[in-house]
Amino acid sequence: MVQARVAAGEYVPEWRIPGAATRHRRGPARQPVRRQSAGLKLARGVVAVASVVTIAASGLTWAGTHHLVVGFTVSSALGVDAPHSTGGAENILLMGLDTRKDLHGQDLPPDILKQLHAGDSSNGGYNTNTMILVHIPADRKNIVAFSIPRDDLVDVQGVDVPQAKIKEAYGRKKALTENELQAAGVTDPSELETRGREAGRAETIKTVRALTGVPIDRFAEISLVGFYDLASALGGVKVCLKHAVSDGYSDAHFSAGEHTLTPAQSVAFVRQRHGLQNGDLDRTHRQQAFMLSALNQLRDAGTFTDLGKITALVDAAQRDVVLSSGWDLATWAQEMGTVPDQRISFSTLPVVRYDTVDGQDVNIVDPAAIRARVQRAFGMRPSPARKVVPAATAASATDAASATVVDAPVPDSGKPVTSDSGVPCVN
Incomplete structure (x- = not known):
């Protein structure tokens, strides 16, 4: 239980919420995996869904594990009236939170924080520093995924500002909701945390839906510690770097070439942005490369040959992952696992330019161009084109922000990374 909080509803980029020092472990008792072949399929299915930012809907199989579904935290943030895809296709939003807390808002143990090399629980916040929108077509064959750069300046609704970095939609809405609940007399920290996070999820979903038009x-x-736990369960993922890097912020210190990462190195690898030519855009490429390399590793039948690894993967997924309600994981993963020659392609949404708004570095984007690109890639008819005012100009026009435009080359979003490229080599 969180015992103390910041001032009601306060939002700051480096949110500070003191809490209990012990990480909460939860989940109902589970039946043991009965045989190794079923366990291998189970592990693949768990990674397909529950690792979220690790594999992104890889479509690996699940076998006879309906009892597993009850172990996940379930969210209704999509809403009952949300629009849905038609014709058998589906779109999945994967969100990675940068919070240094667990699912219950409790502080992580010092030894885990040390491994994360991400400061203590007063650092970070409820920012969605990783967002990946995955499209699975009706035939389940050619899966397309877009990384959404976290610093994209976008229109937001239902929060305290008209525009914000897209990563902030979650935390701003969470803080605002908790403020309103406290004003209404709600004092239970657990209820505030649960309802605040649910509002943050809904705001993020709404914002991404408006940006992409799908x-x-x-x-x-999944949270930062969830990624660490899943990397631990994977037992080492191979990555490749084009150049040597050394970054004290993320603790990423690697020579050029291939590396098999420890859990702590995995976190550093996907978090580093300082010292990279394209900054945060290069970080999205790191995340994509990690996912695809992990997927290729899991496609090797020899990867999971002991029940210890399988159990660790299942435990990590159930402990750290939140899923949308109504998701029949067993049926879904079994269906995905029957598709031969499945292919996944990762791209990053384009950025028009870098800018500074109210003293913060932001990405200026063209929402109309983003919608057209995503809709085409997802096999949809693009929405009618309309004139869009660049975000920085719109902000200035409404006195919502002060923008400084800097002449610079168009940021490089990079080439698509695909599942048939082995271990992708990235910056």
């Missing part, structure tokens, strides 16, 4: 059928959420 429905979102399902979503999954």
Whole structure:
């Protein structure tokens, strides 16, 4: 239980919420995996869905594990009236939170924070520093995924500002909701945390849906420690770097070439942005490369040959992942696992330019161009084109922000990374 909080509803980029020092472990008792072949399929299915930012709907199989579904935290943030895809296709939003807390808002143990090399629980916040929108077509064959750069300046609704970095939609709405609940007399920290996070998820989903112009059928959420736990369960993922890097902020210190990462190195690898030529855009490429390399590793039948690894993966997924309600994981993963020659392609949404708004570095984007690109990639008819005012100009026009335009080359979103490229080599 969180014992003390910041001033009611306060939002700051580096949110500070003191809490209990012990990480909460939860989940109902589970039946043991009965045989190794079923366990291998189970592990693949768990990674397909529950690792979220690790594999992104890889479509690996699930076998006879309906009892597992009850172990996940379930969210209704999509809403009953949300638009849905038609014709058998589906879109899944994967959200990675940068919070240094667990699902219950409790502080992580010091030894885990040390491994994360991400400061203590007063650092970070409830920012969705990783957002990936995955499209699975009706035939389940050619899966398309877009990383959404976290610093994209976008229109937001239902929060305290008209525009914000897209990563902030979650935390701003969470803080605003908790403020309103406290004003209404709600004092239970657990209820505030639960309802605040649910509002943050709904705001993020709504914001991504407005930016991309496509429905979102399902979503999954994982935190920084969840990624660490899943990397631990994977037992080492191979990555490749084009150049040597050394970054004290993320503790990413790697020579050029291939590396098999420890859990702590995995976190550093996907978090580093300082010292990279394209900053945060290069970080999205790191995340994509990690996911695809992990997927290729899991496609090797020899990867999971012991029940210890399988159990660790299942435990991590159930402990750290939040899934949208109504998601029949067993049926879904079994269906995905029957598709031969499945292919996944990752791209990053384009950025028009870098800018500074109210003293913060932001990405200026063209929402109309983004919608057209995503809708075409997802096999939808693009929405009618309309004139869009660049975000910085719109902000200035409404006195919502002060923008400084800097002449610079168009940021490089990079080439698509695909599942048939082995271990992708990135900056």
